[in-house]
Amino acid sequence: MAQASPPVLELHGISKSFGGVEALRGIDFTLQTGEIHGLVGENGAGKSTLMKIIAGTHVDFSGRFLLDGRETRFRSTRDALAAGIAMVHQELSIAPDLSVAENVFLGVQPTNRLGVVQWARMVREASELLARLGLRLDPRQRIGDLPIGLQQLVEITRVLFSGARIVILDEPTSALSPPEVERLFAALQRLRQEGRSIVFISHFIDDILRVSDRVTVFRNGRKIAEAESSATSKSALIEAMIGKGRGEIEESYVHDITLPAPVAQPAVLTAHALSLGRSLRDISLEVRAGEVLGVYGFMGCGQLDLARVLFGKLKADHGELAIEGRKVAFASTAAARKAGVAFVPESRRVMLFHQEPVYKNVSISILGRIASILLKPAQERAMARRQVEQLQIRPPMVDLDLGALSGGNQQKVGLAKWLSYPPKVLILCEPTRGMDVGAKNDVVNIVRGLRARGIAIIVLSTEPETVLSLADRIVVMKRGAIVREFSNEVVSKDRLLEAA
Amino acid sequence: MTESPAESNVPSSRTVGAVLRAQMRNIAPFITLIFLSVFFAVASPSFATIDNVGNILTQVSVTGIIAVGLTFVILCAEIDLSIASVANVTGIAVAYFTQQESYVNIANVPLPGGVAILLALALCAALGLVNALGLTLIGIPSFIMTLAMMQIAAGISALLVRGQIAYKVPDLISTLGSASIGGIPWIVIVAAAMLLAGHLVLTYTRFGRYVYMVGGNREAAEYSGLNVRLIVGAVMVIAAVCAGIGGMLGVAHFGSAQQNEFDTYLLDSIAAVVVGGTSLFGGRGGIGNTIVGLFVLGVLNNGLDHVNIDSFLKILIRGLILLAALIINVYAQRLRATAKAE
Numbered sequence: 001m002a003q004a005s006p007p008v009l010e011l012h013g014i015s016k017s018f019g020g021v022e023a024l025r026g027i028d029f030t031l032q033t034g035e036i037h038g039l040v041g042e043n044g045a046g047k048s049t050l051m052k053i054i055a056g057t058h059v060d061f062s063g064r065f066l067l068d069g070r071e072t073r074f075r076s077t078r079d080a081l082a083a084g085i086a087m088v089h090q091e092l093s094i095a096p097d098l099s100v101a102e103n104v105f106l107g108v109q110p111t112n113r114l115g116v117v118q119w120a121r122m123v124r125e126a127s128e129l130l131a132r133l134g135l136r137l138d139p140r141q142r143i144g145d146l147p148i149g150l151q152q153l154v155e156i157t158r159v160l161f162s163g164a165r166i167v168i169l170d171e172p173t174s175a176l177s178p179p180e181v182e183r184l185f186a187a188l189q190r191l192r193q194e195g196r197s198i199v200f201i202s203h204f205i206d207d208i209l210r211v212s213d214r215v216t217v218f219r220n221g222r223k224i225a226e227a228e229s230s231a232t233s234k235s236a237l238i239e240a241m242i243g244k245g246r247g248e249i250e251e252s253y254v255h256d257i258t259l260p261a262p263v264a265q266p267a268v269l270t271a272h273a274l275s276l277g278r279s280l281r282d283i284s285l286e287v288r289a290g291e292v293l294g295v296y297g298f299m300g301c302g303q304l305d306l307a308r309v310l311f312g313k314l315k316a317d318h319g320e321l322a323i324e325g326r327k328v329a330f331a332s333t334a335a336a337r338k339a340g341v342a343f344v345p346e347s348r349r350v351m352l353f354h355q356e357p358v359y360k361n362v363s364i365s366i367l368g369r370i371a372s373i374l375l376k377p378a379q380e381r382a383m384a385r386r387q388v389e390q391l392q393i394r395p396p397m398v399d400l401d402l403g404a405l406s407g408g409n410q411q412k413v414g415l416a417k418w419l420s421y422p423p424k425v426l427i428l429c430e431p432t433r434g435m436d437v438g439a440k441n442d443v444v445n446i447v448r449g450l451r452a453r454g455i456a457i458i459v460l461s462t463e464p465e466t467v468l469s470l471a472d473r474i475v476v477m478k479r480g481a482i483v484r485e486f487s488n489e490v491v492s493k494d495r496l497l498e499a500a
Numbered sequence: 501m502t503e504s505p506a507e508s509n510v511p512s513s514r515t516v517g518a519v520l521r522a523q524m525r526n527i528a529p530f531i532t533l534i535f536l537s538v539f540f541a542v543a544s545p546s547f548a549t550i551d552n553v554g555n556i557l558t559q560v561s562v563t564g565i566i567a568v569g570l571t572f573v574i575l576c577a578e579i580d581l582s583i584a585s586v587a588n589v590t591g592i593a594v595a596y597f598t599q600q601e602s603y604v605n606i607a608n609v610p611l612p613g614g615v616a617i618l619l620a621l622a623l624c625a626a627l628g629l630v631n632a633l634g635l636t637l638i639g640i641p642s643f644i645m646t647l648a649m650m651q652i653a654a655g656i657s658a659l660l661v662r663g664q665i666a667y668k669v670p671d672l673i674s675t676l677g678s679a680s681i682g683g684i685p686w687i688v689i690v691a692a693a694m695l696l697a698g699h700l701v702l703t704y705t706r707f708g709r710y711v712y713m714v715g716g717n718r719e720a721a722e723y724s725g726l727n728v729r730l731i732v733g734a735v736m737v738i739a740a741v742c743a744g745i746g747g748m749l750g751v752a753h754f755g756s757a758q759q760n761e762f763d764t765y766l767l768d769s770i771a772a773v774v775v776g777g778t779s780l781f782g783g784r785g786g787i788g789n790t791i792v793g794l795f796v797l798g799v800l801n802n803g804l805d806h807v808n809i810d811s812f813l814k815i816l817i818r819g820l821i822l823l824a825a826l827i828i829n830v831y832a833q834r835l836r837a838t839a840k841a842e
Binding site: 311313332333334336337338342343345349350351352353354355356360364365367368371372373374375417 | 704705706707708709710712713716717719720721722723724725726727728729730783784
């Protein structure tokens with residue numbers, strides 16, 4: 001688009017650090033009137049940080065901030081809103097117990113002169129606004145009862161039609177179905193024609209290319225490239241994102257990895273046509289003894305729900321599960337554990353008991369094997385000591401409260417608790433998240449050791465490196481469905497990103 | 501107080517101050533108990549006598565029996581507000597199934613003593629099971645579910661006695677509730693035995709460990725493959741059965757079975773558990789704490805009688821002591837967190 005008018009927003013040399021860690025380094029960014037500007041970059045590249053500066057969430061940064069050509073400094077999100085800048089955050093920020101209409105008009109409910117809320121008007125206007133996104137919802141119903149994708153759309157409705165002239169959308173499509181994405185894009189085009197400016201952050205590069213006029217690529221807190229959408233391509237953007245051929249020092253698995261031929265072992269866990277609400281659509285997969293199956297997908301693609309269905313925490317609406325060929329329907333996580341399924345969730349908060357000693361954390365899942373009624377603490381400690389030694393957990397004191405251990409060591413305890421009696425199937429969610437390189441290597445070695453013992457392992461992650469470093473076979477999930485399987489072939493990070 | 505034996509080998513690297521702070525929850529109630537005992541012993545010559553110690557033991561027995569089950573519930577980070585009503589209805593039921601004197605105007609169903617006791621126990625277990633199902637299958641918060649059960653149990657009591665008073669209970673109950681052996685009241689022995697049993701179960705059995713783990717982090721317990729619903733359901737049944745036993749012996753102890761007889765025991769048993777230092781957030785504490793809590797309340801109630809205070813002021817003082825204990829409970833949680841951060 002040829003731009004005659006001055007840019008609505010101009011940033012020069014923006015830097016921002018969090019406790020000594022530089023999140024943004026000297027970013028220049030321009031947003032034109034009536035433009036949709038796409039932002040891409042890996043997790044932690046700095047996209048969200050920059051947007052939070054624009055929206056007034058982060059007020060402590062260096063660099064020049066020009067709004068309509070005038071030097072501006074917001075002191076809060078309220079200042080930004082007053083200046084016509086609104087943002088849809090990655091995490092939902094709705095009030096679940098209020099109605100849809102109240103959420104659409106959160107904080108700006110229409111009132112009469114006495115300050116009394118005009119309910120009928122609010123409901124009518126809310127349903128008009130929702131209809132512009134193609135949503136036919138009863139505005140009076142409680143928003144918390146809606147599926148997560150619809151909640152996200154209501155929040156988008158609120159921000160899009162709040163009258164803001166700059167709208168920032170951070171990963172708005174992760175929980176949406178394809179037709180909903182279409183309607184959102186149509187609404188964005190109309191807003192652009194009205195002369196508003198939109199910043200659109202997404203992992204879905206196809207979406208970015210379709211909807212935006214220009215694209216900016218971030219990597220490690222720097223702006224790497226900016227291009228007209230019509231003049232670039234998906235592969236060029238991915239290359240800019242992950243820095244292929246630039247001789248980056250960090251290990252980034254940009255090189256190709258050759259996946260082996262499938263092992264000639266029987267399938268241990270088989271899932272057939274699993275569906276769950278809006279988060280899982282017709283998922284079929286199997287994992288064999290001595291095989292690591294990687295499940296890769298962006299945040300919100302449904303892999304966490306899939307893991308929970310496999311461990312009996314969630315119940316699938318449709319579909320079947322089988323362990324060693326025998327059909328199973330887990331009524332509880334305890335039933336899944338008894339059938340030989342082990343589960344390590346993605347967050348330490350939900351996998352461990354921080355106020356209990358290490359040995360109790362290690363023994364919790366296998367207590368039934370060593371004690372029918374009376375506990376045998378000596379045996380528990382001995383067993384825990386063996387695991388602590390094998391996994392090199394530091395410090396090696398099994399009576400220490402778990403909370404005294406470092407994060408990486410806690411994560412190892414979360415794995416250790418399943419290993420005294422090896423399970424048939426081990427499900428690992430984000431097993432290396434937040435770990436340093438050394439701890440990551442430990443986890444890789446542990447998982448390889450378990451594979452060698454014939455355990456069927458499923459690794460689910462939003463980080464391509466994790467899946468690539470661990471898996472023998474990889475399936476890619478997108479919006480609740482498996483869209484691609486890599487097996488017995490050469491795969492690389494950009495091929496994974498391309499498929500997702 | 502008594503934690504599991506494992507907890508005694510705390511790593512030596514921690515400073516004494518940090519250990520003290522981490523153990524605040526257990527130390528504070530004990531200091532309160534010693535302080536109250538010394539205060540009343542000085543204030544009244546009749547307080548610190550063997551006879552009076554016996555009085556206190558007898559006075560806390562019914563609360564103690566009820567508090568055993570409640571300790572399990574609170575350790576699981578749940579609450580049971582129906583215990584006093586369940587105690588009441590169980591006591592009434594056992595009398596209802598016993599032959600009463602001719603002047604008692606109740607259309608009851610006399611049965612042999614053993615059968616009456618079994619039916620009463622079945623009744624409280626069934627009420628506990630309803631609580632358990634409401635919590636685990638339907639997902640009603642325990643506060644609300646047991647509030648409803650409080651009314652239901654009170655309603656059954658009302659229908660059974662219809663405003664009348666029954667006196668007779670089976671011989672076994674009557675012995676355990678009001679007789680003594682070698683100068684020691686049976687009810688004290690039963691209370692001690694049940695507290696001991698509760699302690700052993702919580703400390704030395706797999707089920708006890710699960711109770712602590714579910715209370716400590718319910719999500720982690722579920723992701724560790726524990727059957728959380730089964731454990732939560734079980735503690736609700738245990739609480740109701742303990743309340744029922746307390747109710748039957750209480751009826752024998754008081755010498756009558758009537759409506760609203762146990763109303764004060766709800767607050768007393770919750771207070772005993774919490775004042776003793778068991779965390780309302782679950783996972784911390786135990787029967788040892790409950791015993792200290794029982795004595796704090798027992799000494800307080802008994803001592804206030806000895807020092808001749810306005811009996812109306814007594815209620816207020818009890819309330820203030822309870823508030824102080826709750827404040828300590830919450831602070832102990834925070835102190836523990838800071839001790840860990842060091």
